[in-house]
Amino acid sequence: MYAFEYHRPTDVKQAAELVAQLEETKFLAGGQTLLPTMKMRLAAPANLIDLGQVAELRGIERSADTLSIGAMTLHAEVANSADVRTAIPALTELAELIGDPHVRNRGTIGGSVANNDPAADYPAACLALNAAIVTNKRTIAADDFFQGIFATALDEGEIITKISFRVPSQAAYVKFRHPASRYALVGVFVAKHADGVRVAVTGSGANGVFRVPEMEQALSRNFAVAALDGISVPAEGMSSDIHADAVYRAHLVGVIARRAVQAAASSRA
Amino acid sequence: MAYSLNVNGRIHSVDVDADTPLLWVLRDVIGLTGTKFGCGVAQCGACTIHLDGHAVRSCVTTIESAGSSAIMTIEAIGSTPKGSVVQRAWLEEEVVQCGYCQSGQIMSAVALLNANAMPSDGDIDDAMSGNICRCGTYPRIRAAIKKAARGGSNTGNGG
Numbered sequence: 143m144y145a146f147e148y149h150r151p152t153d154v155k156q157a158a159e160l161v162a163q164l165e166e167t168k169f170l171a172g173g174q175t176l177l178p179t180m181k182m183r184l185a186a187p188a189n190l191i192d193l194g195q196v197a198e199l200r201g202i203e204r205s206a207d208t209l210s211i212g213a214m215t216l217h218a219e220v221a222n223s224a225d226v227r228t229a230i231p232a233l234t235e236l237a238e239l240i241g242d243p244h245v246r247n248r249g250t251i252g253g254s255v256a257n258n259d260p261a262a263d264y265p266a267a268c269l270a271l272n273a274a275i276v277t278n279k280r281t282i283a284a285d286d287f288f289q290g291i292f293a294t295a296l297d298e299g300e301i302i303t304k305i306s307f308r309v310p311s312q313a314a315y316v317k318f319r320h321p322a323s324r325y326a327l328v329g330v331f332v333a334k335h336a337d338g339v340r341v342a343v344t345g346s347g348a349n350g351v352f353r354v355p356e357m358e359q360a361l362s363r364n365f366a367v368a369a370l371d372g373i374s375v376p377a378e379g380m381s382s383d384i385h386a387d388a389v390y391r392a393h394l395v396g397v398i399a400r401r402a403v404q405a406a407a408s409s410r411a
Numbered sequence: 412m413a414y415s416l417n418v419n420g421r422i423h424s425v426d427v428d429a430d431t432p433l434l435w436v437l438r439d440v441i442g443l444t445g446t447k448f449g450c451g452v453a454q455c456g457a458c459t460i461h462l463d464g465h466a467v468r469s470c471v472t473t474i475e476s477a478g479s480s481a482i483m484t485i486e487a488i489g490s491t492p493k494g495s496v497v498q499r500a501w502l503e504e505e506v507v508q509c510g511y512c513q514s515g516q517i518m519s520a521v522a523l524l525n526a527n528a529m530p531s532d533g534d535i536d537d538a539m540s541g542n543i544c545r546c547g548t549y550p551r552i553r554a555a556i557k558k559a560a561r562g563g564s565n566t567g568n569g570g
Contacts, residue, residue, distance in 0.1 A: 143430070145428075145430060146430050147429070147430075148429035148430050148473065148475055150475055170473075171477045172472050173472075173473065173476075174453060174471065174498070177453065177471035177473075178452040178453040178454070178471060180453055181451055181452045181453075181470075181471075192473065194475075195478075218465070241541070242456075242537075242540040242541030243465075243466050243522065243523075243537070243538055243540075243541055244453075244456065244459065244466055244467055244468045244519075245453075245541065246543040247462070247465040248467050248468075248471075248472070251439075324540065344513050
């Protein structure tokens with residue numbers, strides 16, 4: 143790890159001022175990706191701005207139709223939240239499946255969303271639940287936020303403050319995870335709202351998280367596994383690596399999507 | 412910079428750079444070498460400690476973020492009720508082979524039992540998934556956790 147200066151603002155305004163004043167900055171959320179990356183010398187920010195003391199970025203708020211989670215809320219806090227479990231149990235299950243306990247005890251939802259790792263779990267939830275990514279400057283729809291592997295709509299120095307999920311009538315997240323890294327080889331989040339069904343896939347797209355419009359249209363007409371009969375996703379556009387090639391991933395998307403629909407359809411309506 | 416850390420119930424004043432990972436402070440400055448440096452990049456869990464009772468990797472915990480949290484290391488875990496039961500079960504099951512990862516394993520096991528007194532196999536696998544053992548002592552780790560969950564007795568299914 144290269145040397146860096148450490149900064150610890152206590153509110154979002156201070157953090158924004160620091161990032162405007164300093165050169166070569168990175169925000170530090172839970173550090174479960176950034177710090178190992180720095181230690182492997184794949185990242186070398188001169189200034190690290192730790193958001194850990196910014197109290198306004200933490201916490202979970204529930205209203206009738208939205209569930210808002212502060213950016214610095216830990217995965218473990220989401221997994222253990224009664225509000226989350228009541229409003230969107232699929233999100234509880236997702237948080238429980240992230241990494242290992244060490245990661246869940248330090249990693250944050252905002253860090254995960256801002257990083258947009260192609261195998262991370264939360265981006266699928268954001269897309270399927272039609273989330274609003276709220277920053278210190280604006281609100282960005284999830285559909286506009288994720289822009290390819292590790293790429294997002296965030297401007298330089300922009301800070302995610304919270305993520306507001308639409309509460310669905312039924313939803314499920316099913317993940318086929320790599321047994322060692324515990325990242326998703328394929329993860330499918332299915333969510334049914336009054337205005338239709340959304341299906342979002344993580345872990346598989348060569349361009350990161352994506353939706354499957356053909357499945358969404360079929361499921362919006364009939365929210366049942368049978369609606370997916372004959373629907374598959376093409377291998378083109380799937381990522382391919384030592385763990386799973388594109389053809390296998392495309393097949394898995396179909397399998398996992400069906401399991402997710404099955405789980406969502408049998409969840410409480 | 413000067414920091415005041417609460418380690419194993421004692422306040423330690425240390426003077427280190429702000430970019431020093433907590434693991435280095437524990438081992439090189441305070442001299443508590445029971446916590447191990449494994450991979451250094453959050454992959455193996457050998458450096459597991461408790462921060463306010465939660466298992467975290469000290470190699471990617473910054474000293475700043477530790478703040479006033481209660482830090483507990485392997486040196487003190489045996490003085491806690493669950494910790495002593497776990498360590499005894501570890502000895503009785505002869506879990507350890509080379510031993511390098513084991514302080515991290517024990518810290519994760521104690522965090523598990525503090526949160527879940529009677530974990531299932533699935534609970535154990537999930538809670539221990541962040542700790543790698545190159546000797547492959549996993550079956551004995553699971554057996555020891557089950558023994559500790561029963562309060563250290565030899566009755567029942569030892570796994």
